[in-house]
Amino acid sequence: MPVHTDPGPSEEAVRGALRGVMDPELGDNVVDLGMVRRVEIAGGEVDVTVALTTAGCPLRAQLMKDVKLRVGSLPGVDDVRVHFGEMTDAQKKSLMARARWKAREGAPDTEIPPTTRIAAVASGKGGVGKSSITVNVAVQLARRGLVVGVLDADIGGFSIPRMLGLDGQLGAEAKKIVPLRKDVGAGHLEVVSMGSVGNAAEDEAIMWRGFMLNRAVQQFLEDVRWGALDYLLIDMPPGTSDVQMGLARMLPRTEVFIVTTPALAAQKVAARAADMARKGYLRVAGVIENMSAFHCEHGGTYALFGSGGGERLATEIGVPLLGTIPLDASVAAGGDNGRPASLAASGPVVDAFSALAERIVTEALPPVEMATCTARLFEHVEAALGPVSAAPE
Numbered sequence: 001m002p003v004h005t006d007p008g009p010s011e012e013a014v015r016g017a018l019r020g021v022m023d024p025e026l027g028d029n030v031v032d033l034g035m036v037r038r039v040e041i042a043g044g045e046v047d048v049t050v051a052l053t054t055a056g057c058p059l060r061a062q063l064m065k066d067v068k069l070r071v072g073s074l075p076g077v078d079d080v081r082v083h084f085g086e087m088t089d090a091q092k093k094s095l096m097a098r099a100r101w102k103a104r105e106g107a108p109d110t111e112i113p114p115t116t117r118i119a120a121v122a123s124g125k126g127g128v129g130k131s132s133i134t135v136n137v138a139v140q141l142a143r144r145g146l147v148v149g150v151l152d153a154d155i156g157g158f159s160i161p162r163m164l165g166l167d168g169q170l171g172a173e174a175k176k177i178v179p180l181r182k183d184v185g186a187g188h189l190e191v192v193s194m195g196s197v198g199n200a201a202e203d204e205a206i207m208w209r210g211f212m213l214n215r216a217v218q219q220f221l222e223d224v225r226w227g228a229l230d231y232l233l234i235d236m237p238p239g240t241s242d243v244q245m246g247l248a249r250m251l252p253r254t255e256v257f258i259v260t261t262p263a264l265a266a267q268k269v270a271a272r273a274a275d276m277a278r279k280g281y282l283r284v285a286g287v288i289e290n291m292s293a294f295h296c297e298h299g300g301t302y303a304l305f306g307s308g309g310g311e312r313l314a315t316e317i318g319v320p321l322l323g324t325i326p327l328d329a330s331v332a333a334g335g336d337n338g339r340p341a342s343l344a345a346s347g348p349v350v351d352a353f354s355a356l357a358e359r360i361v362t363e364a365l366p367p368v369e370m371a372t373c374t375a376r377l378f379e380h381v382e383a384a385l386g387p388v389s390a391a392p393e
């Protein structure tokens with residue numbers, strides 16, 4: 001783990017980061033569930049005590065990993081130690097009260113399952129290939145048999161429908177927006193974009209201010225029937241503005257992939273996107289370098305846009321370089337004709353995106369492993385302590 005020179009984080013920052021740690025069975029974060037009992041900070045060392053419903057909770061390893069990743073991503077943190085305790089009967093009843101109230105009385109903010117891994121694909125500037133990274137990673141994840149949501153959050157600069165070859169319009173069912181579906185291998189994509197709404201045209205400008213852009217993204221999160229997603233990839237607009245800040249507020253469990261090109265200028269701008277994510281208590285999960293060396297068919301390699309930008313950025317912000325995607329005409333052609341390059345049977349681009357997806361599912365953002373630990377306590381708590389019906393205080 002890299003050693004930071006910044007002063008240690010505040011308790012507010014640590015608890016803010018912990019709001020991104022979900023109990024996947026209860027569908028809420030560990031802070032609001034009252035599971036975070038203590039936060040102790042000594043310089044760059046942070047100790048977090050989490051109270052479990054049972055000492056042998058099968059979700060223990062998952063929660064420990066998520067707490068370490070989230071808190072460890074804060075500036076000034078050198079080491080994170082996680083301690084576990086067990087709730088008293090009264091504390092269990094309080095936790096179950098909140099979970100039941102949220103499930104029955106307080107409608108969830110979104111229909112995105114708590115087990116869904118959410119990743120925003122972001123950068124500090126346009127033109128680095130966020131959208132092509134998003135669609136090709138989504139395709140590779142779906143090829144592995146996963147269900148992947150794709151949200152085009154670039155409201156005024158949407159491009160996802162064309163890049164995925166989707167011409168239809170979003171549907172509606174029971175007052176919910178129904179995403180467009182694209183089958184890929186053993187899995188499929190669920191896609192939502194402003195480009196699939198009403199009469200939105202690719203060549204007409206959407207003249208909206210920041211509040212309206214943010215509200216559109218909020219509607220796509222809250223009013224869409226997403227279903228059982230393994231991953232949700234969010235193609236972010238370029239820069240650091242209203243939509244980025246709104247996402248941190250609306251979906252604090254979002255992780256961020258920073259996209260850059262090899263050029264030094266792109267690397268420096270991308271660092272701003274990482275800084276903004278962290279100021280919103282979002283974890284930066286890694287860097288993806290796009291448009292790296294061009295490999296010609298005769299065996300030559302040409303670094304047309306420079307080299308090393310992805311590695312430099314990853315080192316600077318203290319996260320892994322997850323992959324480098326070569327500069328290849330098939331990526332642009334695939335985006336134009338609606339058939340992403342990584343759908344091809346083989347080739348350097350396919351190999352690069354496949355390796356990137358593999359690192360995501362095995363290291364950077366592995367799927368949540370469900371194991372009954374807390375949900376089964378509903379019956380046990382009611383039997384021992386009486387019905388849980390009141391809303392939490």
